Amino acid sequence: xxxxxxxxxxxxxxxxxxxxxxxxxxxxxxxxxxxxxxxxxxxxxxxxxxxxxxxxxxxxxxxxxxxxxxxxxxxxxxxxxxxxxxxxxxxx
Amino acid sequence: xxxxxxxxxxxxxxxxxxxxxxxxxxxxxxxxxxxxxxxxxxxxxxxxxxxxxxxxxxxxxxxxxxxxxxxxxxxxxxxxxxxxxxxxxxxxxxxxxxxxxxxxxxxxxxxxxxxxxxxxxxxxxxxxxxxxxxxxxxxxxxxxxxxxxxxxxxxxxxxxxxxxxxxxxxxxxxxxxxxxxxxxxxxxxxxxxxxxxxxxxxxxxxxxxxxxxxxxxxxxxxxxxxxxxxxxxxxxxxxxxxxxxxxxxxxxxxxxxxxxxxxxxxxxxxxxxx
Numbered sequence: 001x002x003x004x005x006x007x008x009x010x011x012x013x014x015x016x017x018x019x020x021x022x023x024x025x026x027x028x029x030x031x032x033x034x035x036x037x038x039x040x041x042x043x044x045x046x047x048x049x050x051x052x053x054x055x056x057x058x059x060x061x062x063x064x065x066x067x068x069x070x071x072x073x074x075x076x077x078x079x080x081x082x083x084x085x086x087x088x089x090x091x092x
Numbered sequence: 093x094x095x096x097x098x099x100x101x102x103x104x105x106x107x108x109x110x111x112x113x114x115x116x117x118x119x120x121x122x123x124x125x126x127x128x129x130x131x132x133x134x135x136x137x138x139x140x141x142x143x144x145x146x147x148x149x150x151x152x153x154x155x156x157x158x159x160x161x162x163x164x165x166x167x168x169x170x171x172x173x174x175x176x177x178x179x180x181x182x183x184x185x186x187x188x189x190x191x192x193x194x195x196x197x198x199x200x201x202x203x204x205x206x207x208x209x210x211x212x213x214x215x216x217x218x219x220x221x222x223x224x225x226x227x228x229x230x231x232x233x234x235x236x237x238x239x240x241x242x243x244x245x246x247x248x249x250x251x252x253x254x255x256x257x258x259x260x261x262x263x264x265x266x267x268x269x270x271x272x273x274x275x276x277x278x279x280x281x282x283x284x285x286x287x288x289x290x291x292x293x294x295x296x297x298x299x300x301x302x303x304x305x306x307x308x309x310x311x312x313x314x315x316x317x318x319x320x321x322x323x324x325x326x327x328x329x330x331x332x333x334x335x336x337x338x339x340x341x342x343x344x345x346x347x348x349x350x351x352x353x354x355x356x357x358x359x360x361x362x363x364x365x366x
Contacts, residue, residue: 063289
């Protein structure tokens with residue numbers, strides 16, 4: 001269960017300017033050391049926020065990525081993708 | 093003995109300080125906050141007991157409490173890059189400790205935070221209500237953002253227990269109780285509008301909640317604010333729980349002032365209880 005690490009990637013983008021710069025500069029290398037599944041790693045690098053949301057990543061945190069267009073996520077692209085997401089299992 | 097002299101409910105939208113700095117004191121946000129502040133200061137409170145939801149800033153998912161209270165001599169904020177001045181504000185640790193002990197004795201297992209900063213959910217209201225930071229606070233944190241949320245019944249009961257504990261505090265103090273948050277708001281989830289990162293998915297619920305509060309129909313509000321109903325109001329819809337805890341101090345009395353901003357998903361309200 002490494003969706004925690006996905007949430008932390010997003011949260012630290014707000015709180016840690018050094019981490020944010022690393023994500024901007026070379027996202028693949030930045031997240032390489034993190035304990036992510038192959039699917040999570042790929043979804044982050046592809047900006048697949050709908051899939052991450054469906055796995056339980058918190059949307060409030062995912063939306064931080066648009067502030068700096070991390071993983072290519074402009075607001076319009078983020079919005080288009082997340083609006084197609086299904087509700088994650090078990091979330092009410 | 094301590095006495096609850098006022099209750100207020102406000103939104104805490106992070107862009108409000110910058111918006112009002114740009115638009116000036118006649119813009120709707122400034123006027124609505126000023127109206128609430130007028131009622132608050134007329135009650136001459138010595139301390140503000142505030143119910144809010146941390147947005148993964150004070151706490152994170154490594155350790156995220158359902159209910160917590162901050163007990164320290166002082167705190168500061170915002171700690172979440174909100175575009176606003178930074179403030180330091182006193183915490184009334186003696187009252188906070190009393191309220192925590194009494195609430196635990198009443199069956200509410202409140203987590204303890206002794207070293208913490210605050211995000212926009214408290215600092216934005218304080219920026220408008222007490223910009224001189226002259227009134228100390230007691231911050232209560234309710235999980236309104238990370239499902240499963242506590243039930244509305246539980247939050248209302250917490251608000252009642254805290255109100256009873258305030259009345260039981262042996263020191264003379266005039267206490268105001270604050271609920272901070274929106275009624276309908278979606279941030280970053282599937283119900284945001286096209287091309288946006290946030291929206292108000294359920295304006296009808298905002299109107300409905302506002303009418304319940306305006307007419308003192310708190311039992312009805314608590315009964316209707318189920319987890320599923322709050323979720324339909326948006327992924328930030330759980331912030332209503334902060335208001336519901338605050339309403340534990342109000343006992344069905346009607347507000348002296350209430351004004352919704354339906355399209356923005358929130359309202360402003362004030363009760364004089366002295």
